Amino acid sequence: MFNRLLLYLELVRMEFVNNLAYRSFYFTGILNYSIQIGAYFFLWDAVYVGNRVIGGLDREAMITYVIIAWVVRSFYFSNLDRRVGTDIRDGKIALELIRPYSYQMVKYARSFGEAAFRMFFFAFPAGAAIYLIRPFTLPVGWDSVAMFVAAVLGAFVINAQISMIAGFAVFFTKSPTGVYKAKRVIMDLLSGLLLPISFYPGWAREIIQLLPFQAVSYLPNMIYLGKIRGAAAFEVLLLQVFWIAVLGFLAHLFWRFAVKHVVIQGG
Amino acid sequence: MKLIEARGLTKEFRIFSRSEGVMGAFRDLFHRKYRVLRAVDEIDFAVDRGEMVGYIGANGAGKSTTIKMLTGILVPTAGTVTVNGYVPHKQRESYTKGIGVVFGQRSQLWWDIAVIESFKLLRRIYDVPRADFNRRLQQFDDILGLSSFLNLPVRKLSLGQRMRCDLAAALLHNPAILFLDEPTIGLDVLAKSKIREFLKEINNEFKTTVILTTHDLGDIEALCPRVAIIDQGKMLYDGLVDNLFSQWGQDKLEDIVKRIYMGQKPEPGLAGGGVSLV
Ligand SMILES: Nc1ncnc2c1ncn2[C@@H]1O[C@H](COP(=O)(O)OP(=O)(O)O)[C@@H](O)[C@H]1O
Ligand SMILES: [Mg+2]
Numbered sequence: 401m402f403n404r405l406l407l408y409l410e411l412v413r414m415e416f417v418n419n420l421a422y423r424s425f426y427f428t429g430i431l432n433y434s435i436q437i438g439a440y441f442f443l444w445d446a447v448y449v450g451n452r453v454i455g456g457l458d459r460e461a462m463i464t465y466v467i468i469a470w471v472v473r474s475f476y477f478s479n480l481d482r483r484v485g486t487d488i489r490d491g492k493i494a495l496e497l498i499r500p501y502s503y504q505m506v507k508y509a510r511s512f513g514e515a516a517f518r519m520f521f522f523a524f525p526a527g528a529a530i531y532l533i534r535p536f537t538l539p540v541g542w543d544s545v546a547m548f549v550a551a552v553l554g555a556f557v558i559n560a561q562i563s564m565i566a567g568f569a570v571f572f573t574k575s576p577t578g579v580y581k582a583k584r585v586i587m588d589l590l591s592g593l594l595l596p597i598s599f600y601p602g603w604a605r606e607i608i609q610l611l612p613f614q615a616v617s618y619l620p621n622m623i624y625l626g627k628i629r630g631a632a633a634f635e636v637l638l639l640q641v642f643w644i645a646v647l648g649f650l651a652h653l654f655w656r657f658a659v660k661h662v663v664i665q666g667g
Numbered sequence: 668m669k670l671i672e673a674r675g676l677t678k679e680f681r682i683f684s685r686s687e688g689v690m691g692a693f694r695d696l697f698h699r700k701y702r703v704l705r706a707v708d709e710i711d712f713a714v715d716r717g718e719m720v721g722y723i724g725a726n727g728a729g730k731s732t733t734i735k736m737l738t739g740i741l742v743p744t745a746g747t748v749t750v751n752g753y754v755p756h757k758q759r760e761s762y763t764k765g766i767g768v769v770f771g772q773r774s775q776l777w778w779d780i781a782v783i784e785s786f787k788l789l790r791r792i793y794d795v796p797r798a799d800f801n802r803r804l805q806q807f808d809d810i811l812g813l814s815s816f817l818n819l820p821v822r823k824l825s826l827g828q829r830m831r832c833d834l835a836a837a838l839l840h841n842p843a844i845l846f847l848d849e850p851t852i853g854l855d856v857l858a859k860s861k862i863r864e865f866l867k868e869i870n871n872e873f874k875t876t877v878i879l880t881t882h883d884l885g886d887i888e889a890l891c892p893r894v895a896i897i898d899q900g901k902m903l904y905d906g907l908v909d910n911l912f913s914q915w916g917q918d919k920l921e922d923i924v925k926r927i928y929m930g931q932k933p934e935p936g937l938a939g940g941g942v943s944l945v
Contacts, residue, residue: 495773663756
């Protein structure tokens with residue numbers, strides 16, 4: 401058990417170090433995020449004429465929401481779905497069966513190493529740079545900061561699990577890129593990255609609240625903004641734990657199916 | 668107690684066929700037509716600790732499928748198999764700690780990271796003590812000459828270099844059994860001879876059991892006193908290479924094997940002692 405933990409930590413470290421070597425990827429990433437944040441900034445700047453309040457957010461809160469949402473996304477985002485999907489397509493998943501470790505844990509650990517890299521070399525510097533250009537609202541108190549950090553970690557795990565399941569879904573489809581695109585659209589829309597959930601009509605909100613996606617972007621952002629505080633913020637963390645358990649179970653079922661598929665049909 | 672013991676080992680694959688047209692596709696949703704292919708057909712196979720066994724057969728004979736069952740990747744359709752005290756597909760995590768596997772067609776090292784980093788990771792995966800790891804790596808390097816490319820990522824290696832790394836990687840945890848599926852495929856003579864020399868030494872020193880599939884009979888002549896020949900899933904011969912020579916009264920292994928693949932039998936009267944044509 402302890403030895404396995406060391407292995408997963410080693411994978412985190414390795415992925416972190418590897419990422420240092422991919423500088424071109426890094427710079428195109430920065431460009432991409434600058435464009436996204438800039439575009440949404442101007443969009444919302446134009447939408448908020450006068451002193452309007454939309455979906456519980458005023459102009460300042462909305463602009464902060466956009467910036468935080470994208471900066472945090474640079475942390476939790478991962479290519480896990482593509483990696484798992486490729487392992488399945490190439491039959492590499494069969495070779496994973498001759499290793500004494502958990503395939504899923506290895507993938508999560510590597511994703512986390514990558515996320516940690518992007519946090520230090522991407523999210524923090526980007527956040528600071530944006531703050532210098534256009535100061536945005538800082539959290540209202542240390543309790544919000546602590547809850548926000550915890551919620552972002554939860555967001556990482558939930559996003560990774562959803563990606564893992566999307567990767568396994570490649571088994572059932574002839575079009576892996578279709579799966580990745582569908583996952584991306586669903587995540588962008590239902591997580592609250594593109595539009596805060598409070599902007600949706602009532603019936604849509606009710607559905608979205610029954611799904612795990614809003615725990616990835618919307619809820620952590622609202623904690624950052626101080627719109628969710630104290631006991632309510634704690635409830636968000638509990639909700640994340642609930643979804644992590646449910647998604648973990650689902651991912652396990654998918655993994656069992658994948659193994660069985662290899663084992664019956666051949667790899 | 669044999670190290671590897673398989674009885675009536677069988678693997679069937681279902682080959683699904685698609686019906687034509689929209690209606691056909693619709694029907695396939697509920698009732699897909701398939702035929703059954705017996706890739707491995709009731710083979711019995713037993714290996715002692717420290718043996719080096721060659722496993723040969725024409726393309727599609729069932730070699731890789733057998734290896735996949737012995738390594739626990741595939742579950743047999745019928746028959747029993749125990750290796751090193753485990754049922755491979757049932758006790759995967761404990762079983763795989765004691766085996767090494769190399770698929771010549773496909774590297775198991777991490778594509779983008781330096782070879783040495785892959786090795787260090789394997790050290791963790793298999794819980795190899797640091798001193799053992801360093802000693803083995805040194806020894807492997809002495810025979811295989813790895814040091815000049817240990818710092819390159821696998822994608823930059825030549826096939827020969829990659830194969831040497833894969834072999835070293837499969838042995839870092841000193842497994843009881845080494846499964847090699849076409850380890851010399853596409854290699855030049857020099858690379859081949861290095862790998863043969865290496866396998867010989869490993870087998871000598873650590874008593875590692877080696878099961879090796881190949882199309883290069885030179886591998887068999889250099890390494891394996893015993894050979895198993897499979898064709899269309901059935902075991903045609905399992906015994907000493909020397910017995911093949913005396914049975915067939917020929918001195919070229921290639922000629923003998925060619926004839927066996929063509930379904931010929933040795934002429935009676937030539938057979939020496941210990942005939943074991945299954
Ligand atoms: N996953 C699979 N699904 C269907 N048929 C397979 C699968 N794997 C192998 N086969 C078939 O089983 C037979 C034996 O294959 P294999 O064991 O790979 O042969 P070899 O390694 O001796 O060339 C071949 O006819 C091959 O087409
Ligand atoms: Mg093969």
